[in-house]
Amino acid sequence: xxxxxxxxxxxxxxxxxxxxxxxxxxxxxxxxxxxxxxxxxxxxxxxxxxxxxxxxxxxxxxxxxxxxxxxxxxxxxxxxxxxxxxxxxxxxxxxxxxxxxxxxxxxxxxxxxxxxxxxxxxxxxxxxxxxxxxxxxxxxxxxxxxxxxxxxxxxxxxxxxxxxxxxxxxxxxxxxxxxxxxxxxxxxxxxxxxxxxxxxxxxxxxxxxxxxxxxxxxxxxxxxxxxxxxxxxxxxxxxxxxxxxxxxxxxxxxxxxxxxxxxxxxxxxxxxxxxxxxxxxxx
Amino acid sequence: xxxxxxxxxxxxxxxxxxxxxxxxxxxxxxxxxxxxxxxxxxxxxxxxxxxxxxxxxxxxxxxxxxxxxxxxxxxxxxxxxxxxxxxxxxxxxxxxxxxxxxxxxxxxxxxxxxxxxxxxxxxxxxxxxxxxxxxxxxxxxxxxxxxxxxxxxxxxxxxxxxxxxxxxxxxxxxxxxxxxxxxxxxxxxxxxxxxxxxxxxxxxxxxxxxxxxxxxxxxxxxxxxxxxxxxxxxxxxxxxxxxxxxxxxxxxxxxxxxxxxxxxxxxxxxxxxxxxxxxxxxxxxxxxxxxxxxxxxxxxxxxxxxxxxxxxxxxxxxxxxxxxxxxxxxxxxxxxxxxxxxxxxxxxxxxxxxxxx
Amino acid sequence: xxxxxxxxxxxxxxxxxxxxxxxxxxxxxxxxxxxxxxxxxxxxxxxxxxxxxxx
Numbered sequence: 001x002x003x004x005x006x007x008x009x010x011x012x013x014x015x016x017x018x019x020x021x022x023x024x025x026x027x028x029x030x031x032x033x034x035x036x037x038x039x040x041x042x043x044x045x046x047x048x049x050x051x052x053x054x055x056x057x058x059x060x061x062x063x064x065x066x067x068x069x070x071x072x073x074x075x076x077x078x079x080x081x082x083x084x085x086x087x088x089x090x091x092x093x094x095x096x097x098x099x100x101x102x103x104x105x106x107x108x109x110x111x112x113x114x115x116x117x118x119x120x121x122x123x124x125x126x127x128x129x130x131x132x133x134x135x136x137x138x139x140x141x142x143x144x145x146x147x148x149x150x151x152x153x154x155x156x157x158x159x160x161x162x163x164x165x166x167x168x169x170x171x172x173x174x175x176x177x178x179x180x181x182x183x184x185x186x187x188x189x190x191x192x193x194x195x196x197x198x199x200x201x202x203x204x205x206x207x208x209x210x211x212x213x214x215x216x217x218x219x220x221x222x223x224x225x226x227x228x229x230x231x232x233x234x235x236x237x238x239x240x241x242x243x244x245x246x247x248x249x250x251x252x253x254x255x256x257x258x259x260x261x262x263x264x265x266x267x268x269x270x271x272x273x274x275x276x277x278x279x280x281x282x283x
Numbered sequence: 284x285x286x287x288x289x290x291x292x293x294x295x296x297x298x299x300x301x302x303x304x305x306x307x308x309x310x311x312x313x314x315x316x317x318x319x320x321x322x323x324x325x326x327x328x329x330x331x332x333x334x335x336x337x338x339x340x341x342x343x344x345x346x347x348x349x350x351x352x353x354x355x356x357x358x359x360x361x362x363x364x365x366x367x368x369x370x371x372x373x374x375x376x377x378x379x380x381x382x383x384x385x386x387x388x389x390x391x392x393x394x395x396x397x398x399x400x401x402x403x404x405x406x407x408x409x410x411x412x413x414x415x416x417x418x419x420x421x422x423x424x425x426x427x428x429x430x431x432x433x434x435x436x437x438x439x440x441x442x443x444x445x446x447x448x449x450x451x452x453x454x455x456x457x458x459x460x461x462x463x464x465x466x467x468x469x470x471x472x473x474x475x476x477x478x479x480x481x482x483x484x485x486x487x488x489x490x491x492x493x494x495x496x497x498x499x500x501x502x503x504x505x506x507x508x509x510x511x512x513x514x515x516x517x518x519x520x521x522x523x524x525x526x527x528x529x530x531x532x533x534x535x536x537x538x539x540x541x542x543x544x545x546x547x548x549x550x551x552x553x554x555x556x557x558x559x560x561x562x563x564x565x566x567x568x569x570x571x572x573x574x575x576x577x578x579x580x581x582x583x584x585x586x587x588x589x590x591x592x593x594x595x596x597x598x599x600x601x602x603x604x605x606x607x608x609x610x611x612x613x614x615x616x617x618x619x620x621x622x623x624x625x626x627x628x629x630x631x632x633x634x635x636x637x638x639x640x
Numbered sequence: 641x642x643x644x645x646x647x648x649x650x651x652x653x654x655x656x657x658x659x660x661x662x663x664x665x666x667x668x669x670x671x672x673x674x675x676x677x678x679x680x681x682x683x684x685x686x687x688x689x690x691x692x693x694x695x
Contacts, residue, residue, distance in 0.1 A: 014309060040306040043340045047313045066317040067509065093316060095350040096343050231669030231682050238680055245678070246354045248641075249661065252673040252680065256663035326643055353641040354678075360650045361677060387647035394643045482648040 005044060006086075007034045009203045010143070010152055011094070013086055014044035018052040019061060025079045028178045029157045029191055031199055046089040050082060065089055079179045080189045083159065087140060090154075091242045097143035097152060098254045099242040104142045104151055105134035106201075110209035111151040112283055113142050113262070115240040118186075121216030121269075124164040127192050128272055129279070131172045136198035137206060141242075146250055149257045150205035155198055157191035165190045171272070210283055211237065211264040220270040225278055233264035289314045289324075290587065293516045294558045296327050300336050312344055318513045321348025322395025330394070352395040359386055359398055362452050363486065369416050370485035376475045377413070377486055378404040380457065380497065384488040385521075387481055392520035400444065400453035403486075404474065407458035414442050414456060421448050460497050461504060469500070469541050492534035495521040499550035500543050503579065506605025508598045511586055518550055519558045526562035535569055548572045552580050557587070579604075 002023045006013045008030075017023065026035055038044075051062045059072040063085040070088055073081040091099065102115035103126035112134070116122035123139055130136045137153035145152050160168060160177065165188060168175055180190035211233050228236075237255055238244045244251040265282070269275040288311040292299040303311065315321045325345030328334045334342055363383070370377045378384070380402035385393035405413050422445040424432075435443045440459035446452065461469050474497075478487035489497065498521055502514050525534050538547040547566075552575035554563035566572065582604075585597040645653075654676055661673040662683075670683045 040304070043305045043308045043312070043338055045312070045340065045344070047309065066313055068317070093321075093344075093347070095347040229669040230665035230667050231663075231671050234663070234665075234671050235680070235682055244680075246351055248354055248357065248678050249673065249675060250350070252661055252663070252671075256671070259663070259665060349643075353643070356643070356645075357641055357678060360647055363647060364651065364654070389644050389646040389649075483651040484647060 003038050005036050005038050005042070006030060007036065008154065008156060010097075010154065011045040011090055012042070013089070014038055014047045016047070016049045016051070019050055019075065019078055021075055022050060022078050022082060025179050026082075029079075029193065034199075046086070046093070048082070048085055048089065050078070077181055077184050079191075080159075080181050080184050080186075083157070083191070086156075090141065095243050095246055097145060098244065098247055098251055098258075100142040100144070100237055100244075101140065101240045101242060102142040102237075103139045104137035104153070104206075105129050106137055106151075106206040107134050107283060109206055110283070111137065111206035112210045112212060112279075113151070113208060113237075114212050114214055115142070115237055116214050117240075119216075120214050121164075122214055123158065123160055124167060124216070124272070125214050125275060127158050127160060127164070127168050127175075128171070128276060130158065130192075130195055130198065131168075131175060132276065133195075135201050136194050144208075144254055144258055145205070146247070146254050148205075149208075149254065149261075151208050152205050153202050155194050155202040157193060160190050160192055162187040167272075168192065208258050208261045209263070211262045212279070213264070213266045214275070215266065215268045216270070217268050218270050220268050223267070223269045223271065223274045223278055225282070226266050228264040228266055230259050230262075230264065233262065234259045287588065289318060289320060289512055289516070290557060292324060293327070293519065296331055296333060300328075300333050305338070308338060308341055312341065314512075315348075318510065319397045320395075320513060320516065321345060322352035322397070323516070324395075325349045326394035330391070349395055352397060355396075355398050356386060358452075359383060359401070362401065362450070363387070363484070365450075366420070367485050369420055373405075373409070373413070373485065375406050375409045376478055378474065378478055379481075379486050379488050380404050380460070381494075384494055387484075387486070388479075388488060390491070390520075390524050392517055392524060400455050402455045402457060404457045404460065404471075404489075406475065410442060410456060410458045414445070417445050417454065417456070422446060422454060423448055461500055469543055471541070473537055473540060490530065490533075491521070491525050491528050492530040492537055495525050495534055495550075496538055496541065496543055496547060499546040503546040503549055503583075504605065506602045508586055508601055511583070515553060515557060515587065519554050519560055522551070522554055522560055522562045526565075531562055531565065535566060535572060538572070544572055545576060548575045549580050549583075551575070553583055556580075556584060 002017050002020055004015050004017060004023060006015070006026070047065060049062070049064050051064070052060050053062050054060070059074050061073050061075065061078055063070045063073065063081055070085045071081050100113070100115055102113050103122050104114070105112050105126065114122050114125060126136070126139045136155060136158065137151060138155065139158040140156070141154050143152040143154055165177065165180065169177060176193040177190050178193065180188060182188045213228065213236060234255060237259070241251070244255065247254065267275060267278070288307055292311060315324055321344060325348055328337060328345060379387055382393065382396055382398045383401045386396060386398070424443045424445060427443060432443060435441060440457050440461055442456040445454045445456060459469070460471055460474070474489045474493050477490040477493065479490060480487055495518070498514070498518050502518060525531055535547070538544045551563040551566040554560040555567060582597050582601055586594050586601060589597060659675040661675065662670060664670040672681045672683060
């Protein structure tokens, strides 16, 4: 047993852990001060169990939260399954914030929100922007404070998949990409470490300023950046939210306020440099 | 799953809040999530004006759960509203049971409660009619084997669960509050006789006394154990409601009339032990009831509070007990043989030439 | 939603209250939210908001 706790803001996780490999792997992904032995003087937001069981047909590790089972996995895929398990806990149980499936980055206190389905190049663009000096708030989950309307960071290692991994490695050879795992349900997955100032600002909120809906399209000759009406942006954000429906009236009010603050665009691109230069002009 | 922190909290919220260590709060939050009681604890804190005395994190998770419960409250009301026109034309009583009955009346037991389905009770003779009307409203039964369908209709107390094709809502349509296969014959006519109208609605709800009786019967005649903690917390609130509505004597009299005294007295004994429930203690001193069953009650208490190994053993015993109570031994033997036989038939049918499945 | 609101009280509220919230944005586009069925609509179309799949 090597139990530990992860102290990411705004949610901490207590992990009952049976895998030494996981402990070593997470030490590569998170700053040392954020992973500690469990402290009985602290209240933890979520509890995860990573248990080794006999039943499992070659996938002996069971990731669960109490009696809610998440997934079984072999030792090789434990890191991505654990990271998804944390996401699953947060997405299922927190309604403290309006949560939108989107990458968020910040510059000069202003937040750029990029909601998009898998395959849109959202994560690639997010990783590139972070490498170019933007502060990462999250690559997966945009949290909106229901009271203040501020965008709350949830800094975690940036999950990159398949081709995106190779591209990032070639564009930024110095980038720290760790724990590359092949053969997961999402293909090959690896984690880019958040930049130092992203970790340092993990409790520093930002004000929503831009919403970009990116769409990578290899056949695109010329980049197009088209304005999206605020109402359309609202509907897309609602569709990409984990809990807009749960929050009902409060969700509507919160998302309306956010929409009032932003300019929204659709960005179709084939070339990452063009996309980057366009975003630098815009934001 | 032992939920000791939860029981301690619901038995005495103010005391728990004063004494809980951070480690206990962590366990408490986890257990509350598992039993679906996050919003429930939040409203207990709110009602008892203790919200300012708990750590901020606990309050935030409580609020978060309360938002989810509020959404469910709305979904239930909106769904019932959709069903009004269907039930408005019925010339027989249609009763909401369990969670839907508590929620529609906004009883304290429903504050922050979560729902997975809507339980409706109709007279046995009308079950088929209501089911057919629900089909017309877009509800359908899940795919199941002929054996399972027969089991639901002939041996159980309900139609197979009906799910709306679009909204996903599930209705459990009952004609009895307990499986008819049981040797115990519970007369449920009083549930209809004393049912209370819901103003502006075609639905009725059972009197609070009957809601408690139903919950007690459910607790003691089932074999499932994963939501026991929640079930006893519900019972505690329901009995307080019965007392609040001055239906305690009526409840005891009805328990006798419906021959479910043992479930009711056992429930009172448990509530008195776990929550020092005043109404339960009063009932235990009543001459109208027989003595509680020590074996059954201790088994339940062990599952809720015992050491893990003992609790595990108690759960196995409870499982066997629940099944043997639900079915007469003849029925149990029939099903033990009929289920594999029906499986074999289906398997053979697939291999026999000329059969289209 | 108020936890002490009974179904009967809710039904009568539905009959009397104004049940629509509107957000009108600077670019003159707007969205509506129905408190009765909790659906969100773009003004002028019938698109409805849905939640994404959670992994």
